[in-house]
Each structure stands twice: as C-alpha cells, then as structure tokens.
Amino acid sequence: MAEAVDRLFVHCKHLVTLADGPATGPRRGAAMRRLGVVDDGAVAVRGGRVVATGPTDALARAYRAADEVDLGGRVVLPGFVDCHTHPVFARTREHEFHLRCAGADYMAIAAAGGGILSSMRAVRETPLAELAALTERRLWGFLAHGTTTVECKTGYGLSLADEEKSLRALAAARASVPLTTTRTFLGAHEFPPEYRQDRDAYVRLLCEQMIPQLAPLADACDVFAEPGVFDRAQSERVLRAARAAGLRLRMHADEIQPMGGAELAVALGADSADHLGRISDAGIAAMAASDTVGVLLPGTIFFLAKPHYAPARRMIEAGCAVAIATDFNPGSCHTQSMTLIQTIACTQMKMTAEEVITAATINPAFSLRLDGEVGSLHPGKRADLCVLDVPSWEAVGYAFGGNPVAMTVKDGAVVVRNVSQRAGASAPAAGSR
Ligand code: NIG
Numbered sequence: 001m002a003e004a005v006d007r008l009f010v011h012c013k014h015l016v017t018l019a020d021g022p023a024t025g026p027r028r029g030a031a032m033r034r035l036g037v038v039d040d041g042a043v044a045v046r047g048g049r050v051v052a053t054g055p056t057d058a059l060a061r062a063y064r065a066a067d068e069v070d071l072g073g074r075v076v077l078p079g080f081v082d083c084h085t086h087p088v089f090a091r092t093r094e095h096e097f098h099l100r101c102a103g104a105d106y107m108a109i110a111a112a113g114g115g116i117l118s119s120m121r122a123v124r125e126t127p128l129a130e131l132a133a134l135t136e137r138r139l140w141g142f143l144a145h146g147t148t149t150v151e152c153k154t155g156y157g158l159s160l161a162d163e164e165k166s167l168r169a170l171a172a173a174r175a176s177v178p179l180t181t182t183r184t185f186l187g188a189h190e191f192p193p194e195y196r197q198d199r200d201a202y203v204r205l206l207c208e209q210m211i212p213q214l215a216p217l218a219d220a221c222d223v224f225a226e227p228g229v230f231d232r233a234q235s236e237r238v239l240r241a242a243r244a245a246g247l248r249l250r251m252h253a254d255e256i257q258p259m260g261g262a263e264l265a266v267a268l269g270a271d272s273a274d275h276l277g278r279i280s281d282a283g284i285a286a287m288a289a290s291d292t293v294g295v296l297l298p299g300t301i302f303f304l305a306k307p308h309y310a311p312a313r314r315m316i317e318a319g320c321a322v323a324i325a326t327d328f329n330p331g332s333c334h335t336q337s338m339t340l341i342q343t344i345a346c347t348q349m350k351m352t353a354e355e356v357i358t359a360a361t362i363n364p365a366f367s368l369r370l371d372g373e374v375g376s377l378h379p380g381k382r383a384d385l386c387v388l389d390v391p392s393w394e395a396v397g398y399a400f401g402g403n404p405v406a407m408t409v410k411d412g413a414v415v416v417r418n419v420s421q422r423a424g425a426s427a428p429a430a431g432s433r
C-alpha cells in the first residue's frame, strides 16, 4: 500500500542528494566529492520536508502524491545556501565599478569617502519602509537564482539608529519572502566619519551599546578585519562583546592584506572566516583543525580584478571545510548568482564540479549551523530544491553567463519558475504553490 505524501517531484535526469554522507557536519577533503547522484531521480515531500529520495520508478510505487511535478529531465540540486551576503543597502555603486575599471583601487576609493561610506550615507537617508522594500526585492532575487537559504548582513548604517533600522528592514523583508535567512550584525564594517579621528570610541560604542542593544535582532556578528579598517585587537574586542551578547561569530578575514585573521577566527571559535585571499599557511593549518568554515568569495576577487584568489586547493587538501558564497553587495561583488560563483571557483580556484556543489550547499549550511535543516536532501530536511536547465550535473560551473535555474522549490512548494533559456524547451510543469 503506497504511503501518502503531498508532492512527488519526478524524472530529474540527475538528482544530486548529497545524502550518501552524514546528514550533518562539514564535508572535508575527498568527502567534498561525494554527491549521491540518482539517475532519473525523484523526491517525495510531506509537510515541506523530504520524505524520501530515489529512482522515479521506485518512489512512484512507494508513494501516492496529491500532486506530481514532472521535472522533465532537468538536473536537481539541494537549494543553494549563500552564507555571505550584504543585501540591506539603499543604492548601487556602478560609478565605482567603472572607476576601478579605469584604474582606481577599491581601498583608495574607500579612503576617499566612497565605498562602504557612500553606501552608509544612502542608508542613513533612506526611510525604513523603503529599505525594507528594496531588501525584499533582493531576497526574491536570491530565490530566482536557486538559492533557498541566505545569510544577510547589515553594515551600511554604522550608528546605533541606522544599524537598528537596517536590522528592522531585514526583519520586515524576510517575513514576507519564502526564504530561510539568518541575520548578521556588521556594525564593524567600517569606521563612520564621526569616529574616524577616535576609532577606539567607535569600538567602545559597538561593544558597550550597539551589540548589547541590537543582539536580539540578530543571530551573528561579523567584523571587517583588515589593515586600515578593524585591526586585530579591535576585531577581537568586537567579537568577544558579540559572544558575550549571545551572538555567533563570523569574520571578514585576510581579504586584501594578510593579518592573521583566519587564526583569530579559529581562536575565537567563529563559525566562519570569509574571503581568505591572503590566508597564511598557519591559518590554513588552524582552520583544518577546527570547525571554522572557510567561506571563499571568488566573485569579489573577480569583480575587483585582484590577483589573490583564496588557495582553495591547498585548503581542501589540508582538510579545511570550504564553502563558497556570492558576497552580494553594492560595491565589491554585485551578483546573486551562485552558479556564476561556481564557475569562477572552478576556473580560478581549480575546484571540481563536485566540490563547488558541496561548497554551495552542505558546507555553507554547516557554517550557519543550519545543516540539520538544509544543505542536502536527507529525509527530514526542508524540501528545498534548485532545478537547473542543464544537461548533466557536471554542467554545474560549465554553464555560465545566463541563469540556468528553471525552478526553485522552497519547503516543498514551487516558488520561482524562470522562463526556459533553451529555445524549444518547455517550462517544467509545476504543481500549485
Ligand atoms: O565583503 N570587505 C568588506 N565588505 C564587503 C564589501 C562591501 C562594499 O564594498 O560595500 C565585502 O567585500
């Protein structure tokens, strides 16, 4: 007697489950290359959760569904987990992009009052409701690119009132979009103009007022640890205050100049150290022996045209848990496409197709401590799917420049259906929401 489920997704040419490894915990080394691919696969869903995955003929016998969605030979992955984004901003900064293309340097633009500070001025001028509406549109943009879980940072307010406005805008936006989100307070993104002559006073404001008062609106705290921005001692003070306020820790570390950022992230037990273009050998060794995930952001290096991609191969071979993310923001990387990031990770960091899938799903889920919920298609997890209009799972990374996402499924429901990119191909049939 077939068991009743809400929905069956059938005829995935390749269903990438990541379910032949443990359901939780980071994947390291060779384990990053085990995908658990099912040919002509199917997913049975009840109550928004995965009940089972397997070959379509077996699942069609075992389960009776109120609704069946034929995925017509497409490739299906767990929904992407983008664990590093800055979506709470008011205005884009395309003029800086073209200044950089004409030879200006990212940090020089920032030192001249552009960069993060220009986004700060825009956020301070923008009413909460407008900031919420802009953020909400961007959260839908992640879904349109197959991303079903997103870590969202603030960091363009840089005052108690404007960081609170940013967190409240994020709260309003996330409440109306079918996306799993986490909230990261990034008041330590830059020193605002009113504190540039007395930087320690801003660190005190962060530690004594902003973090304790805003912690209830956030899950984690991040800091832009970089020479010329938050130095090692300042970064450590901010992160210790955050932990005391009950927040989890993340870090922008060793992005442009080496600073021992990865080592500090590990010493503090941070969930992630991100960027890592200039990570040291000691930093790699420390991360390999820790649960701090290395979140690599190759789109940023590409977009800033910098030479230092993170040493992904050495990190994976050393046993670091490696993830990739977009770093979506108005300045240093303006894309929401995890598939584009996968391409750059393959071409520039020499990661394999298997590795860029693991690095975009279960490993970032672990970095957000959401690996019990998302990141693979183990029974019991949320039924979050990224349906790709590509010929095989190996075309992940290979297909670039367009959006290959045909459909996004969140908690078992079809929430996005993109028009097919391929002439003559019909959009996949979809059940009701
Ligand atoms: O991760 N490095 C600091 N923060 C962002 C850039 C933010 C911006 O330029 O607006 C990053 O690249």
Ligand code: FE
Pocket: 084, 086, 252, 327, 329
């Ligand atoms: Fe960032």
